[in-house]
Amino acid sequence: MNIRQWTRDLGMGLRFAVTGGREGWVRMVLTAVGVGLGVALLLLTTALPNVLTARHQREEARTDLTYSAKVPPKGENTVLVGSGDTKWHDKDVRGRFLEPEGARAPLPPGVDRFPAPGEMVVSPELRKVLSSDGGRLLRERLPERITGTIGEAGLIGSHELAYYAGADDLAVQENSSHVVRLTAFGDRRPTSERADPVLIMMTLVVFVVLLTPVAVFIAAAVRFGGERRDRRLAALRLVGSDRRMTRRIAAGEALAGAVLGLAVGTVFFLIGRQAAGSVEVLGESFFPSYLNPSPALVVLVGVAVPAAAVGVTLFAMRGVAVEPLGVVRTAKQARRRLWWRLLPPVAGLAMLVPMIGNGRSHGDFNEYLVVGGVLLLLVGVSALLPWLVEAAVARLGSGPVSWQLAVRRLQLSSGTAARMVNGIAVAVAGAIALQMLFAGVEGQYTKETGQDPERASVQIDLSNGSALPAAAREFPRTKGVRAAVAISSGSLGDRRRDPGNTTGLTVGDCAALRELAHLPSCRDGDVFLIPDPNDGAAARAALRPGREGFIDATYSESVRGREIPWTVPAGLRRVTAREDSLRSNVSGLLLTPSALPAEAAPALYHQVYVRLDLSVPDADQYVRNTAARVDRLSSVWHWAATTQSRKYTSLRTGLFLGAVCVLALIGASLLVSQLEQLRERRKLLSSLVAFGTRRRTLGLSVLWQTAVPITLGLLLASAVGLTLGAVLLKMTDTTVSVDWSNVLSMAGAGAGVVLAVTLLSLPPLLRMMRPEGLRTE
Template structure:
């Protein structure tokens, strides 16, 4: 058969779809909507790489962290930047104080002028929050006058909370800890990190698991109206077309729906692209300009969807004998074969098997084997489900009338029922595998911080010693604070320059020092020594009364002139550190304030540790307000027993966002499919009602027709999902464990989507169950 004949037959099918009257248009519109939903999600997915790139570029362009690089000298092109990040409930607020030092000072991205002291420019989302009643406590913390908004180039998301405030008298420190001096914004020396093989493998699995259900839905959508179309094609056999020509004409009709679906999907994508800028999912927001699909990937979608429509239709028509006198579909068909369906998951396991035990220590995973293996296992669910539905419903027997109606319908068209839930089954199988994978490797990306949240809830790091007295006074009186202690830390060396021996020195009142060590007695002026747990004798040797030293001794490449001479006073006592001390590795000298010379506080780091009363609403916000009042550059850190890798957390968040999109697609596509099935059976339903069948019975029959294949699909999905998850865990060299509660929750989520769709389809079902539905033209 030449290409010309193919083109002519496909073109004839397209014309039949377009000129087929009301029925033809309804069928094509339903197909277009189903395909369009899938195409829209595929286009959104092709834009994901550009979204990640754009957010990374925005973040790099505004970078102002120098990571302890050497401080540049003050000049006409320098600016002082004070770090003033904070949090509002569960959202980060990025804050910076700006103090220009010359006429050629660089501006941060998104800002057209420097705010004066007492002024600030804010992101649109922060402006909305600060001007609302909800943001009252945050407004107390950010009391400067709002004079403008940060432009899009200075933000990574439409809902990001950020501000730049004007400042004066900022003081830069040698370590660039709270205030930095910059000659330009942006990361000028990006350091490439070695990619984590396990994270890369997990990313590939996430994309495959999220996109495979979309492809399955598109394949099902192009077959909407299949039964009516096949009966209509019998007329073509009467006028002389052969079987092959009839199949190509049917493929042409599917092609018309797919092409219209591409257009509808593009419209859906553009609507979704614009709406994406106004929503925030799991703390992630973007700008519409980020959602620009890669040209190559967009072209691939535009070519693959129509080609898939033709291929799926030709494949489906194999089992349909379109004869001049009708369609031989309702006769007893040959049972579906199992052997080739089992080959798909087995081939997937064969592709993944060579990578078992690889982990992150044996090089990268082969991305083609990972994609191919996961894809074959998930597609295997789609291939096995029609066989499973056919095998089970053939053995179902007597029951109520609604049950018998449902069973007979399933026995006549088990393939149609399986197609409806294929996407759900594939999505649930992928979700179970991903849940097992993420839960299994979570421990590899979680580390203990050494912090005890029962000992302290928050740690406040002050930017200078002048704020320490106010902090020690204000925090214990803050609403929601049970207790608070202030501690300073520094070092003392045996020489002014380049000391040979350096010992840590910790300063606090007696209550604060008792949070670090077990003290026999204490009063202001006392000095204690805690031996180094690593058995280094420097601490005890340096703690001899009368020993001379220099606080904040300098080094050859450091700043001179800050060294403060100090003599160890008499009466130094040796004590032991508490096992639950507020600070890790407590050792060296513990000193009460009056035992130090004046000026020593300016050389040290200062922290306040507070324990909160969690029963007080907004206790955390009251603490942050106090911190901003005593030191506007103070940073507040919540204590947690563990912390997770940022990349792992980002990937998990991306998975959740993608899962939400796929669930929305599943629900919408299922609803369209359900409506299409009801439309095809409208006359049958009307006939049953006309003969006296109760509407309740018909409604229950529709519910049974959905419940049986969904139950089988979820059972199959759970089996394949657990198998795939186990293999993936073995690949990461992680012990296999199955949390059955999570497996059941994933299956329950899939069943919940189907239940919602079924309930939404009841009103159209009731409208169709009327005798008037028997009318025809």
């Protein structure tokens, strides 16, 4: 067959779709909506790499706290930047204090002028919070007058809370990172960190798992209205067209719906793109400008969707005999064969098995094998489900009238029933596999912090020692605070410069030191020693009474001359650390305040540990207000027993965001598919009602028609998902374990979406179950 014949037949199908009257338009619109939802999500997915890149570039462009040991000299082109980060409930607030030191001081991105002392510029979302009735506590913490708004270039998300405040008393301290001097904003350090192969593999799997259900839905959407279309095509056989020509015309009709679906999907994407700036999902927000799909990927979607529409229609028409006197579809068909349906999952396993045991220590995973293997396993769900539904419904027995109606319908059109739930089954299989993978490797990206949240709820790091007396006085009196302990720490070297042995040094009053060690008795002026079993003879000799040491002994040329001499006192007493010490691995010298030379305070780090009364609402916010009042450059940290890798957390958040979008697509597409099925059966439903069938019986039959395939689909999805999850865990060299509660929750989520769609389809079903539906023209 030549290209001209193909073009002519496809063009005729396009014309039939457009000029085929109300029926043709309804079918094409339904197809366009189904395809459009899938196209919109595909475009969104193609834009995700640009979203991540744009956020990373924004973050790098405004980087200021570099923690560099080298401080540039003061000049006309320098600015002092102080850290003012805080939290408002569960949201981070990024804050910086700015003090320009010259006329050419660099401005941070998104800011057109430096705020004066007592002024600040804020993000749009922070402005809303500060002006709201519920933002009173945050307003107490940020009392500066708002004089401007941070532009989009200075924010990573539309809902980010951020501010820049003016200052005139900042000072760089050598032993503190709270204030830095910059000549330019932005991170110019080369990134040399080796990429984690496990995270890269997980990223690939996430994309495949999220996109495969979309492709399945698009393939199902182009077959909407197939039965009515085939009956219309029978008329073409009367005027002389052969079977091949009829199939190409049918493909042309599907092509029209797919092309219109591309346009509808583009509109959906543009609407969603614009709405992205006003929503926040799982604490993440974006700007519409981030959602710019790669042109190459857009072209790929534009070509693949129409091509898939033509291919799927031609494949589906193989089992339909369109004859001049009707459509031979309801006759008993040959049973579906199983052997070729097993080939995709078996091939997928064959591609993944060679990488079992790689972990992160045997090089990178082959990305083509990973993508191909996961894709084939998920496609295997789509291939096996029609066979499973057909085999299962053929053996279903008798029951109530509603059950018999549903079973007979499923036996006559098991393929249609399987197509409806194919996408949900693929999505659930992928979700179960990813849940197993993320749960299995979570321990590799989670570290113990050594912190005991039962001992302290919040840690406040002060920027300088001058704020310590006020902090020790104010925190115990703060609302919601049960106890507060102020501790300073540093080191003692055996030489003024380049010490050979150093010992930890902790300063606090007797109550504070008792939080660290068992003290027999204590009064101001006492000094204690917690021996370190790892110390050698030289280190132990340096701590003998009468030996001179140096506080803040240095290895750096730039800060020499600031060492403070201190002699180990004769009354030094040995004590043991508490098992539940406020700090982990406590050892070295414990000093009460009067035992420390006054000039040594600036050389120490100062912290306040606070235990909250969690029964007091907003207790942590009151603590943050006190911290900002006693030292506006202080850092406040909530204690947690564990901490997770930021990259792992970001990937998991991205998975959740994608899952929300896929679930929305699943629900919308299933609803469109269900309405299309009901529309095709309108006359049949009206006939049954006219003959006295109760509406309750018909409603239950529709429910059974949905429940049986989705049950079979979820069982198959669980089996494939568990298999894929086990293989992925083996690939990461992780012990295989199954959390059955999570597996059931994944299956329950899929079943819940189907149930919601079924309930939403009941109102149109009731409208169709009227005898008036038999009326025709």
